[in-house]
Amino acid sequence: MPNYNPRAVEPKWQQYWETRKTFRCPDPDAPEVAGKPKIYILDMFPYPSGAGLHVGHPEGYTATDILARFRRMRGYHVMHPIGWDAFGLPAEQYAIKNNVHPRITTQANITNFRRQIKSLGFSYDWDREVDTTDPEYVKWTQWIFLELYDTWYDHAAKKGRSISELPIPAEVASQGEAAVAKYRDSKRLAFQANNPVNWCPGLGTVLANEEVIDGKSEVGGFPVERRPLRQWILRITEYAERLLDDLEPLDWSESIKTMQKNWIGKSIGAEVEFRISGRDACVMVFTTRPDTLYGATYMVLSPEHPLLEGITTPEQKAAVTAYQEAASRKSDFERTEMAKTKTGVFTGAFAVNPVNGKDIPIWIADYVLAGYGTGAIMAVPGHDERDFEFAKQFGLPIQVVVTPTPEWLKKTKSTTDDLKVAYCEEGVACNSGPLDGLPTAEAKEKIIADLQAKGLGTRKVNYKLRDWLFSRQRYWGEPFPILHEVDAEGNRTGVIEPLTAADLPLRLPELEDFKPTGSPEGPLVKAQDWVKVTRNGKTYQRETNTMPQWAGSCWYYLRYLDPKNPNAFCDPAKVKHWLPVDLYVGGAEHAVLHLLYSRFWHKVLFDRGHVPCPEPFHRLVNQGLILGETEWTGFARTQTTEAAARNFVDVTGDEWLSAKDVSFDGSSATTKGKNPAALSLVKLPEDQVEKQGESFVLKAKPDIRVDARAFKMSKSRGNVVNPDTVVNQYGADSLRLYEMFMGPLEAMKPWNMRGVEGVYRFLSRVWRLIIDDTAETPTLHPSVQDVPPDAETLKLLHKAIKKVTEDTEGLRFNTGIAAMMEFTNHLTAKVEVRPLSTLKTFVLLLAPYAPHVAEEFWEVLGNSNTLAYEPWPVYDESLVREDEIELPVQINGKVKAKLLVPADADAATLEKMALADPKVLEQLAGKPVRKVIAKPRQMVSIVI
RNA sequence: GCCGGAGUGGCGGAAUGGCAGACGCGGUGGACUCAAAAUCCACUAUCUGUAAUGGAUGUGUGGGUUCAAGUCCCUCCUCCGGCACCA
Incomplete structure (x- = not known):
């Protein structure tokens, strides 16, 4: 084997690892792991689609694999598993279209994914593989559902408790068993409700709020409408406060934390009671600005508000009913589309503003949502944008109760009597009786205290987070372990009987x-x-109904720890040893859904004593999206084929349009202006474009600007890179190395096949350093000898150890690889006889990154065992230190000279040396020195 | 609109407030070769000057702090991600 040939090397080591179970992770009680610190390194497990792996998957998987291999070498007991999130819509959609059972396609997809993942040499413990569709897995998903069903939230204790511990009020108890059962059902974390839900006719199922984007289904993009249906719902809102609070100490990116915070959407304010004028009825409203209560000039109820029936006057009845009907028919999509202008109808009724006794009109409008707060608002048009718009639309009075700043009035061209827009900032209260002169925060406190004293209001916290709609009208999901009792006529009685653990799994x-x-x-x-x-x-x-796809992924990280246990979802001792997950890597698309849901389940399991810690994932890292290769697109007026377009470049004429005159959304382009005309897109080869100033232009016609971007990989665009192709051509080690070398793990970055070639060349170079390329089989290169390294090589080796160690630990793989390349360049260029010990150490550094070829090197270097558990090299601090360093000398902030100084020279010495330097003296030209700043090991700065 | 994140050579990117552009790609020149590929060596931010260990400019824009700013502060612009009648 003369040259580096990954197709020979990689299968050999994959087989070695597989047959010897090199990466089997022993259970915590195994003697060989006694005293080892644990680390749980988790990947977001894939959904095995029919398309197979794309290069985005191995990005996160390589990162975690490098860390897992690195930590094994550093003596850690490493948990690094993989599995399949295999229930869900795509498999079912495919099954319907092709009339194949989803189990068959799912298994085929898993087989393909497993093959692809194994071909990349990840060090997973394959004995721990889980599959969410496996009945033995489903059993425990159903078991956890029953646990949710058996739990109520105790607000006093701030934790979920068994329903058997729910205190039953005496008046309920006195009504008998059925009433008690009903009461219990009303408190369970898993309950049924007949609420308006997101019904998606295109998919034939309901969807959770989180699965609806712009009024369309996230999967498939079908329109979604509101419909009341009986559904299973999980009371995640009970955990809103804890889901928010417990976010704080987690080592997650700020952006994900913020997204979760926004999703939970906590707001603090007050609930205020408004009496209906002339009736014995009240409306409660929620407001975050109780300090503006004096400015409430009207009220708005949501069209679904239950009180409407009773308060609407006969004259307004028809209008109100018509509006309600129109609103109920509107899909979410239409609601957002129509949101441009506010609509609403007067109910004819009036409410009494509790602070000043004034009668204010009650309207209904669909800008008030039934599901948030109390479904009713007090409208303060002076200080709320939406209320302001509505008031303008319908000519309702606007009252200023917070003094705007003069600058704001000037900027918005408003006066206190005539606002042009609402003043939504905080300020000093006015026209507000006893609140006058108080700043917003104090005014809030005072008004809440006053209302509370009169029994008209109270402090209140609200959340945007809604309960989790947990049922789907589909086949390919976990069945609910629930029985509905039916009477002799076959109608449901409303009595529910859960299955017991012994009945599970329900297939x-x-x-x-x-x-x-x-x-x-x-x-x-x-x-x-x-x-x-x-x-x-x-x-x-x-x-x-069946459970949504999220169910299985809510707890898979627990099953890995004890994947075959028939008696529990996981042995408590194992959970205690491994949790929490130390590092969790996956795509940012799961920022709210999966991560919020699994945190919720985890907390319930924590409350019920099944897991030892309140949060499952200590550290979370989101890998950035990998885009397709950069594309240069030109815009032509005439329809043209790509082949013709090539010649077109050389043609003079005015067929080309400059990108600045074109509106381009990535898939189609039109001319700008009133009557946009469709344009033909011409994909240009790289050598026909060049950079000019800020943009790219046609080489042949430099006045024509060209669009240069990298797009998200997609089948339709045809820019998907299949890892199989890369593995076949360059090998898994090169793929791994390239994915890490592209840039920081968390950044979005475009693919470039030539970059893969670059890291392949690096591995080939290392190959030629170690292996005799004239021999038939891998043999040590004759230049590799058992001699001590020269001083420079030793120093550079130890610097490389330091850099690679620190960068691997910090997940800065790109710079770690660069350090290895630098050291390799040194060996190639400067070292004739290559010391064996140096190469051995270097191979260990390379091992987590390019494990196959590293094992091959390790063997050729005279070892008979895998290097997977070899101790990680340690650098010698004294060798890394330089004796003499070059320091820059700045004069008035510009580098004018360089100084070769002892590394430990102090500030005084540096100053003396700098001022004696001939170049410095020349620059000073006798001018007086005003100040000298000398920083040891950094620089000298002279001010004249 | 609001909330995050990011703007550095032809490209991907590197840089505890202290020599901007490590490393890789691409490019140019050379060596090897009958030739090509592969490999090896040198150069490669821009302008300028090539007597060189020369000079000037340069990290989206405009300002500020500092002996010193890609890095810290403020303004604006662009791109990416999220949220979007949540009272």
Whole structure:
């Protein structure tokens, strides 16, 4: 084997690791791990799609694998598992289209993903592989659901407790068993409700709020409408405060924490009671600005508000009903589309402003949401943008109760009597009776105290977070372990019977046809034999909804720790040893959904005593998106083929349009202006464009600007890079190295095949340093000899150890690789006889990054065992230190000379040396020195 | 609109407030070769000057702090991500 050939090296070591179970992770009680510190390094497990792996997957997986291998060599007991998030819509959509059972496609996809992942040489413990669709896994997903079902939230204790410990109020208890059961059901964390939900006809299922983007389904982009349906819901809102508070100490990026905070959306304010004028009824409103209560000139209820029925005057009835109907018919999409102008209708009723006794009109409008706060607001048009807009629209009075600053009035061209926009900032209260002169914060405190004293209001906290809609009308998901009792006529009685742990797993029934029914029952209703259950003489129907895809991924990090346990989701001793996850790496697309849901489940499990810590993931890192190769796009007026376009470049004429005159969204382009005309996109080869100033232009026609960007990889654009291709051409080690060398892990970066070639060349260079390329089989190069390294090589080696160690630890893999390249360049260029010991150390540094070829080197260097558990090299501080260093000398802030000085020279010495330097003297030209700043080991700065 | 993050050579990127551009790609020249590929060596921010260990400019824009700013502060611009009637 003369040359570096990854296709020979890589399968050899993959097989070695597999047959010897090199990366088997022993359980905590195994003697060989006694005394070793633990580290749990977790990847977000993939959804095995039919398209196979793309190069984005191995980015995070390589990062964690490097760290896992590195920590093993540093003596850690490393947990590094992988599995499959295999339930979900895509498999089912595919199954419907091609009439194949989702289990078959799912298994085929898993097989392909496993092959691809194994071909990249990740050091997973394959004995711990989990698959969320495996009945033995589903069993415990269902078990956790039952645990949620069995839990209520005790606000006094601030924790979830067993439903058996729920105190039953005497008046409920006195009404008998059925009332008690109903009361319990109303407190469970998993409950059923008949609420308006996001129904997606295109997918035939309901979706969680989080799965709806701009009124369309996140998967498939189908329109979504509001419909009231019976659904399973998880009371995540009970945990809102803890989900928010516990975020603080986590080692997560600020942006993800902020996204979660915003999603939870805590706001502090007050709830205020408004009496309905002339009636014995009240409306509660929530406000974050109780200090503006004197400025409340009208009220708005949401169209769904229950009080409307009672308060609407006969004259307004028709208008109100019509508005309600229109609002209910509107899909979310239409609601956002129509949001440009405010709509609403007067109810005819008036409320009394509790602070000044004034009658204010009550309106309904769909800008007030039924699901937030109390579904009703006091409108303060002077100090709220939305209320201001509405008041302008319908000619309602605007009252200023917070004094705007003069600058603000000037900037907005307003006066206190005539606001042009709402003044939403804080300030000093005015026109507010006893609040006058108080700054906003104090005014809030005072008004809340006053209201509280009169029993008209109270301090209140609200959250944007809604309860989690947990059922889907689909086939390919976990069935609920729930039975509905039915009476003799076959109607549900409302009594619910959960399955017991012994009944689990509840498997999916076999179906011929798993198409959605379009009804809230879902396709499982077609399996009538499965649905009908008789036990203890009673008849039941199984729940025919299934759980959403998030269910399985909520707790998979727990199952890895004890994947085969038939008696528990995980042995408590193992959970205690491994949790929390020390490092969790995955895409930022899971910033809210998966991470919020699994934190919620974890907290419930924590409250119920199943896990030892309140948070599952101590450190979270999001790898950046990998884009396709940079594309240069020119815009031509005429329709043209790409081949013709090549010649087109050389053609003079005015067919080309400059990018600055074109609006381009990435897939199609038009001319700018009133009547946009479609343009033809011409993909240009790199050598036909050049940079001119800020932008790229056609080489042949430099006045034509060209669009240069890298796009997200997508099938339709045809810029997807398949890891298989890269592995075939350059090998897994090069792929791994390139993905890490591209730039910082968290940054978004474009792919470039030539970069892969660059790291391949680096590995080939190392190969030629160590291996005799004239021999038939891998043999040590004759220049490698058992001699001590020269002083310079030794120093550079220790510097490399230091840099690679620190950068690997800090996940700065790109600069770690650069350090290895630098050291290799030194060996190649400056060293004739290559010392064996130096190469051995260097190979260990390389091992976590390019493990296959490193194992091969290790073997050729005379070792018979894997290097996976070799001790990581340690650098010698005294060798890293320089004796003599070059320091710059600045004169008035500019570097004018360089000084070769002893590394430990102090400030006084440096100053003396600098002022004696001939170059410095020349620059000073006898001018007086005003000041000298000498920083040992850094620089000398002279001011004249 | 609001909240995050980022703007550095032809490209990806590097730089505890202390010599901007490490490392890689690409490019130019050379060596090897009958030739090519591969490999090796040298150069490669811009302008200027080439007598050199020369000079000037330079990290999106404009200002500021400092002996010293890519790095800290303020203004604006652009790009990416998220949220978007949440009272």
